[in-house]
Amino acid sequence: MRIAIIGTGNVGSAIAHGLKGKGHEMIIGTRDPDAAEAKQLASETGSRSALPADAAAMSDVIIFALPWKAAEAATKGLGDLVGKVVIDCMNPIGMVNGALGLVVGHTSSGGEMVQTWLPEAHVVKTLNQVGAEIMAKNDHLPHRPAMLMAGNSETAKEKAAALLADLGFAPLDAGDITKSRLLEPFAMVWINQALFRGKGRNWAFAAVEGRAPLPDYHEFGNRHV
Numbered sequence: 001m002r003i004a005i006i007g008t009g010n011v012g013s014a015i016a017h018g019l020k021g022k023g024h025e026m027i028i029g030t031r032d033p034d035a036a037e038a039k040q041l042a043s044e045t046g047s048r049s050a051l052p053a054d055a056a057a058m059s060d061v062i063i064f065a066l067p068w069k070a071a072e073a074a075t076k077g078l079g080d081l082v083g084k085v086v087i088d089c090m091n092p093i094g095m096v097n098g099a100l101g102l103v104v105g106h107t108s109s110g111g112e113m114v115q116t117w118l119p120e121a122h123v124v125k126t127l128n129q130v131g132a133e134i135m136a137k138n139d140h141l142p143h144r145p146a147m148l149m150a151g152n153s154e155t156a157k158e159k160a161a162a163l164l165a166d167l168g169f170a171p172l173d174a175g176d177i178t179k180s181r182l183l184e185p186f187a188m189v190w191i192n193q194a195l196f197r198g199k200g201r202n203w204a205f206a207a208v209e210g211r212a213p214l215p216d217y218h219e220f221g222n223r224h225v
């Protein structure tokens with residue numbers, strides 16, 4: 001795939017490193033393509049750097065790795081992105097009542113807002129539920145980490161799932177874009193554990209599935225399920 005990664009911060013750099021050598025053509029979309037950091041990232045990951053709108057115009061898949069406060073203006077500056085797959089890694093985080101929290105939620109979500117800003121693109125919310133480091137490398141984890149995704153287009157989710165697999169994740173389809181309302185608070189669960197409960201950043205969620213059938217509920221005397 002030809003992929004634009006918009007933003008050269010923690011997440012953009014991590015995804016570029018994670019996708020290195022996986023057969024994709026990557027273009028790093030940055031406000032300063034000539035900056036030494038952008039050139040270094042491009043050289044380390046076998047990609048090239050360009051202005052965000054140019055990177056997006058040249059690509060079929062566009063990954064948004066931007067701060068939420070910059071998201072609307074930056075997104076709209078990329079054009080309408082008709083028919084393109086947009087992977088939204090952003091969490092709508094800010095200070096809420098004096099603590100880090102979601103500034104959008106319950107009855108809407110960042111993912112839905114991005115889809116509203118780009119009505120002709122196929123937005124997939126994903127890669128928001130784990131720290132950036134684990135996006136770059138996760139083969140040291142004892143289980144394959146799970147990564148949920150939400151979006152309206154099945155074809156776009158198939159492409160996103162292929163990229164998630166290239167990054168070492170087991171993709172899980174959560175449903176349409178409104179399910180971003182579940183995925184963004186889920187990111188807060190990771191953040192709470194990592195930053196405020198002392199767990200650190202070297203972990204991810206995994207889906208652990210039974211190999212034997214479930215026992216009959218009636219064995220436990222539960223006759224109401």
Ligand SMILES: NC(=O)c1ccc[n+]([C@@H]2O[C@H](COP(=O)([O-])OP(=O)(O)OC[C@H]3O[C@@H](n4cnc5c(N)ncnc54)[C@H](OP(=O)(O)O)[C@@H]3O)[C@@H](O)[C@H]2O)c1
Nearest residue numbers: 007008009010011030031065066068070090091128131132
């Ligand atoms: N950090 C994590 O572990 C993590 C994990 C999951 C999801 N997320 C989400 O992913 C998004 C990116 O997080 P991040 O940690 O990569 O952020 P970051 O390190 O601050 O990087 C964001 C990048 O966005 C670009 N950018 C474009 N317009 C900008 C503006 N007006 N102000 C600042 N930067 C601007 C910058 O790249 P250029 O200067 O090259 O343009 C910047 O390096 C956030 O929405 C965050 O919630 C983060």
